[in-house]
Amino acid sequence: MLNKDIRALTSKKTSIKLACLLGIIGVTTLISSPVLARRFFPRFALFQPSAYKNYPYRTSNSTIADTLTKDKKFANLVDELKEAGLFDSLKKPGYFTIFAPTDSAFDSLSDNVFKRYSQPENRIKVLKYHLVTGEITPKQVKDGTIKTLEGTEVKISDRPDGTVQLNDAIAQHPSTTTTNGVIIEIDQVLIPGDF
Structure with missing residues (x-):
């Protein structure tokens, strides 16, 4: 009877130690997931920010249009979107992704x-x-x-330095x-292939 009690106690202690070890591994994995996602899956981290809540994304409580307006490096983009009649669409409810060239990207066009x-x-x-x-x-x-609103696709690729490339632009x-x-944010204006 004593042997059975000792075996049961030893088995219980082993189970507790194993559960603790698995818990530590689990917590470590959860903490490192956003870092690993950024390191090994930069495309997913860039395009699916909601999937990596622990990563320090920039967050705005405004619409895309209002956020672009507040950031001075997108002044040319805002003006161009207004000129094309697309700006007000980015104030409406829905879900959009915009590849946003900076002012220097517009300035570098030939x-x-x-x-x-x-x-x-x-x-x-x-x-x-x-x-x-x-x-x-x-x-x-x-x-x-990725198929765009224009109808053609933007090519996505990972670069060796861990950044993401959209056609020739760096995200x-x-x-x-x-x-x-x-x-x-991108560092070049994207030009469709048939432009």
């Missing part, structure tokens, strides 16, 4: 490209190429292409979450 871009129909086409309606799905991210991490979508 004279030839800027001249073509300045034509109203081309401006709308290029700016729609920066917009995605609805949430970007993990399947799109994994496949490496700046972290993304900014807003009340109606996500803003992804």
Whole structure:
């Protein structure tokens, strides 16, 4: 009888130690997941900020339109969206992702490209190429292409330094979450292939 009690007590202690060890492993995994996601899956972390709540994303309690207006580095983008008649759409409820070129990205356009871009129909086409309606799905991210509002796709790829590339533009991490979508800052204006 004493042997059975000792075995039961030893088994119970072993179970408690094993449960503690699994608990520590579990907590460590949860804490490191956002870091691992950023390190090994930068595309997922960039496009799905809601999936990684512990990562320090920039968050705005305003719409995409209001958030872009408040940030001075997007002054050209705001003006261009207004000129194309797309700005008010980014104030409405729904879910959008915008690839947001900074002012320096617009300033670095060559004279030839800027001249073509300045034509109203081309401006709308290029700016729609920066917009995605609805949430970007993990399947799109994994496949490496995202269909834009313009109708063609932007290619996504991971760079060796851990950043994400959209066509030739580099996406700046972290993304900014807003009340109606996500803003992804990029360092170049995206130009559709048939521009």
